[in-house]
Amino acid sequence: MSTNTETPTLPATSREIQLASRPHGRPVPENFRLAESPLPELQDGQVLVRNLYISVDPYMRGRMNDVKSYSAPFALDAAMDGGAVGEVIASRADGRAVGDTVVHSLGWREYAVVDAAATTPARTDLAPASAFLGALGMTGLTAYAGLLKVAELKPGEVVFVSGAAGAVGSLVGQIAKAMGASRVIGSAGSPEKVARLLDLGFDAAFNYHDGPLAKQLAAAAGERGIDVYFDNVGGEHLEAALSALTVGGRVAMCGAISQYNATEPTPAPRNLMQAIGKQLTLKGFLVGGYWQHMAEFVEAMSGWLADGTVSYDETVVDGLENAPQAFMDLLDGANTGKMLVRL
Incomplete structure (x- = not known):
């Protein structure tokens, strides 16, 4: 009743x-x-x-x-x-x-x-x-599931996150560090956001307005390259990541904010063929397909927030x-x- x-x-x-x-x-x-x-x-x-x-x-x-x-x-x-x-x-x-x-x-x-x-x-x-x-809602689950379930991050890998100062990207970088990534790189759109990424524990960060993306990413990644790319931006960021990814690299395609307001069809990455030779995996995902991991995510994120591993x-x-x-x-x-x- x-x-x-x-x-x-x-x-x-x-x-x-x-x-x-x-x-x-x-x-x-x-x-x-x-x-x-x-x-x-x-x-x-x-x-x-x-x-x-x-x-x-x-x-x-x-x-x-x-x-x-x-x-x-x-x-x-x-x-x-x-x-x-x-x-x-x-x-x-x-x-x-x-x-x-x-x-x-x-x-x-x-x-x-x-x-x-x-x-x-x-x-x-x-x-x-x-x-x-x-951090404890859909945004956090998007970061958690995209990094760990879609891109299947392994300890010791190098991660690049675009739009890294945004709601999802900032959590992705911190979760990557918590899960044992050896290096986390982020892109953002202002010096203040770059500084904030470094405060959050990113190993390297750059302002995508400061020069060619591919060159900035290559410099941040070094000869090792990147193993995982968490894509929030699409476009030129995806193209740069394809060049930097190592053999067997994975891309979690979460968003493409650079294209949302486009009024004409946007071009594909010019180097998409690299996905063949490098045996890359590019996987788009929606958070709605990962609700089964919510309890696991909340338990992990609650602990990280409590001990200061993650902030938002x-x-x-x-x-x-x-x-x-x-x-x-x-x-x-x-x-x-x-x-x-x-x-």
């Missing part, structure tokens, strides 16, 4: 960010709309959540296009969705009480009516709520109305670590 714990002060409406039009190339403010919509009545098995933080992520750019993909496109004139963490303020579900902190997928809005089965408790005794959208950065923007700008800034590389919007 479910228990109705609603109070008479519950909100009847919620502000939300809608997709007003589909971007062509880089998104612009006019592609988004701040609106207010009525909240549906709470049903048995559901909870009403006041969102505390919402996540803006690069993959969302693809969902703004009306094309068939692994995830349905955002509908026009409707609230977008994405990762969020918030407080349960009303519950008609067993196992979810008022005051619980939960993670769910109805972001881009202030309040959400969610099926309790589609929520996950956030262990705020382990870390702040925001961490469950980052957040770039926090306040106010739902500023979520579109936060997203656009993310695509421009303005974030260090996880980009979040605090409500």
Whole structure:
């Protein structure tokens, strides 16, 4: 028997960010709309959540296009969705009480009516709520699974991470060191981000604006080359990595942010043929295919966070109305670590 714990002060409406039009190339403010919509009545098995933080992520750019993909496109004139963490303020579900902190997928809005089965408790005794959208959430699992399950990192190997100061990349480098990588190299887009990577324990880091990528990577890798490339950027970064990879090297293809706003087809790496002679493995992956490793990941990451092996950065923007700008800034590389919007 479910228990109705609603109070008479519950909100009847919620502000939300809608997709007003589909971007062509880089998104612009006019592609988004701040609106207010009525909240549906709470049903048995559901909870009403006041969102505390919402996540803006690069993959969302693809969902703004009306094309068939692994995830349905955002509908026009409707609230977008994405990762969020918030407080349960009303519950008609067993196992979810008022005051619980939960993670769910109805972001881009202030309040959400969610099926309790589609929520996950956030262990705020382990870390702040925001961490469950980052280091202890989908972002962290992406880094963990991509490096260890897709690229199958082995102790003593050399790892190169592109977009290394971002939410996923910064965790990949630290996990690699924790798992015995002999050398971890990262690329980033500013001197400040390069310095931050070195603070996080990367053995080498370079600013990809400072010169040809292939030359900078070759200098950082030395004669040994790299064994694993964790790709968040695609394009020129992938081409440089193909040249630096050793025989039997592996590429975990996580993202290609350099191409997300492209309005014309982007060229393939000119040296792709090296994958044949070097017997390389290039494997694309989606984190949704690796949820079975979540418990293993949370146990490992909780320990690393507790003992200081891993730390994480957040770039926090306040106010739902500023979520579109936060997203656009993310695509421009303005974030260090996880980009979040605090409500």
